[in-house]
Amino acid sequence: MAILQPVVALAAWTMVMWFWLYGTRIPAINAAKIDPEELVNDPALTLDNVLPPQVQWKAHNYNHLHEAPTVFYAVAIVLAIIGQGDGLNAQIGWAYVVLRVIHSVIQATINKIQLRFAIFALSSFCLMFLVARAALAMF
Numbered sequence: 001m002a003i004l005q006p007v008v009a010l011a012a013w014t015m016v017m018w019f020w021l022y023g024t025r026i027p028a029i030n031a032a033k034i035d036p037e038e039l040v041n042d043p044a045l046t047l048d049n050v051l052p053p054q055v056q057w058k059a060h061n062y063n064h065l066h067e068a069p070t071v072f073y074a075v076a077i078v079l080a081i082i083g084q085g086d087g088l089n090a091q092i093g094w095a096y097v098v099l100r101v102i103h104s105v106i107q108a109t110i111n112k113i114q115l116r117f118a119i120f121a122l123s124s125f126c127l128m129f130l131v132a133r134a135a136l137a138m139f
Contacts, residue, residue, distance in 0.1 A: 001086070002090035003079050004085065006090070006097040007072070010069055010073075011073075021059050025047070025058070025059060032050055032051065057109075061107040065104070068123070069100060072130070076093055089130060092126050092129050093126075099119055099123035099126065100123050103119045103120055
């Protein structure tokens with residue numbers, strides 16, 4: 001069950017990113033005097049087109065935390081259910097979370113693509129490892 005700790009930690013980090021996203025986006029929308037109704041009625045008008053990139057980086061990262069991490073949540077819960085959520089699997093789960101937090105900080109601040117991709121790739125290898133371990137245990 002130890003693998004459920006990084007699951008909760010990553011979910012909590014996602015909420016931190018939510019606050020960071022709206023803590024920067026709402027003031028930027030107000031400063032740009034954007035009418036929300038215009039955004040709804042004009043499909044060509046998007047926040048990516050009207051807000052500074054540094055503001056949108058947080059939004060993009062928040063969205064990314066709802067992509068690959070969903071596989072992490074699923075495989076971690078499977079490993080916990082089948083009694084394989086301790087030891088090395090839990091350690092790799094923590095490595096995944098730490099790498100995702102680092103990825104978030106990079107994307108939300110300096111957004112250097114090569115560095116961000118390297119961290120993303122490392123986190124993906126952690127995720128692949130966990131998926132393989134779950135598959136070996138299940139099949």
